[in-house]
Amino acid sequence: MTAPLTPPPPPHDQSPHQTWQAPPPAGAAGGAYEQDGPGMKTEVRDAAVITVAMALGGVLLGLLWLWLAPHVPLVGDQVGRGWVVYIKDTEGEQAIGVDGTFTLLALAFGAVSAVVVFLLRRRGGVPLVVALTVGGLLGALLAWRLGVWLGPTQNVLAHAKEAGKGVTFSAPLKLGTKGALLAWPVAALVVHLGLTALFGPRDPDPYEEGPYLQGPYAAPPA
Numbered sequence: 001m002t003a004p005l006t007p008p009p010p011p012h013d014q015s016p017h018q019t020w021q022a023p024p025p026a027g028a029a030g031g032a033y034e035q036d037g038p039g040m041k042t043e044v045r046d047a048a049v050i051t052v053a054m055a056l057g058g059v060l061l062g063l064l065w066l067w068l069a070p071h072v073p074l075v076g077d078q079v080g081r082g083w084v085v086y087i088k089d090t091e092g093e094q095a096i097g098v099d100g101t102f103t104l105l106a107l108a109f110g111a112v113s114a115v116v117v118f119l120l121r122r123r124g125g126v127p128l129v130v131a132l133t134v135g136g137l138l139g140a141l142l143a144w145r146l147g148v149w150l151g152p153t154q155n156v157l158a159h160a161k162e163a164g165k166g167v168t169f170s171a172p173l174k175l176g177t178k179g180a181l182l183a184w185p186v187a188a189l190v191v192h193l194g195l196t197a198l199f200g201p202r203d204p205d206p207y208e209e210g211p212y213l214q215g216p217y218a219a220p221p222a
Contacts, residue, residue, distance in 0.1 A: 040127075043121075043125045043126075043127040043128065044127050046120075046121060046127070046128065046131075047125075047127035047128055047130060047131035048131070050117055050128065050131040050132070050135055051131045051134050051135040051138070052135070053135070054113055054131070054132070054135025054136055054138065054139045054184075054188075055135055055138035055139050055142060056139075056142075057109060057113065057139050058138065058139030058140060058141065058142030058143040058146070059142065059143070059146060060109075060143075061105055061106065061109050061139060061140070061142075061143035061184075062142065062143035062144070062145075062146030062147040062150070063146070063147075063150075064105055065101060065102050065105055065143060065147045065173075066146075066147045066150050066151055066173060068101050068105070069097065069098045069101040069102065069147070069173060070094040070097040070098060070101070071094065071170040071171070072087065072094040072095055072098070072170065072171035073087070073088040073089055073094070073168045073169070073170065073171070074086070074087060074088060074156065074159075074160070074168070074169055074170070074171045075087075075088045075160075075166060075167070075168055075169075076157075076159075076160025076161065076163060076164075076165060076166075076167070076169070077165060077166065078165050083157050083160050083161060085156050085157065085160045087171075088168055095176060096176075098173065098174070098175070098176070099175060099176050099177045099180055102143075102144070102147075102175060102180050102183075103177075103180040103183045106140055106143075106180060106181075106183035106184040106187070107183050107184070107187045108187075109136075109139065109184050109187075110136055110183065110184040110185065110186065110187025110188035110189075110190075110191065111187050111188070111191045113132065113135070113136065113184075113188050114132065114187070114188040114189070114190075114191035114192035114195065115191065115195065117131075117132060117188075117192060118192055118195040118196065118199075118200075122196075122199070122200055122201055123200070123201055128192075129189065129192070132185065132188040132189055132192055133185045133188070133189060134185075135185075135188075136184035136185030136186075136187075136188045137181065137182070137184070137185045139184055140180075140181040140182070140183070140184045140185070141181060144175050144181060147173050148172065148173050148174060148175075151170075151172060151173030152169070152170045152171065152172050152173065153172065154172045156171070156172065
């Protein structure tokens, strides 16, 4: 007679209470980050395009500022052989209105640029945040310099002589509060952060998926 056949004992690293699941597909662990976003190279390229586009948008902001900003009236008077220029309306608020117009326009440009960037790239990323900041600041600087350049001449005395004695003319366009240059990038960052927090994609919860190995102390499936 031959001895009955008996199955070999299970290995020491396995337990009858353990259940194994199929391992993840090859490249899944390494490709999880790549599937999570467009990739660093793509994000950097998009950030460069956004920075240039926002900087060029400063041309439109400068033209709108030149068109909508109130004019500060000046009057020239000849005293002897020289000329004296003074503000015609000393109690006017035109100078404050110039800064306020630039600030409001910059805030609007920041909000619009943030919405456009969010619609194009909902997942966001550090490069896009940097692009919003740098692009908004460059756009504000370009708008400021363009408005000053296209506005009335900076040579006030020559302008007064050209206009004539007692004739009202506009003062050069200038930005008294340089902090207004930060309105565009700050508004862009705040609006983009709010949109990302409210409507941005959510990362999957790792605890919602079952583990690959269920040990002896794991609860049995329902």
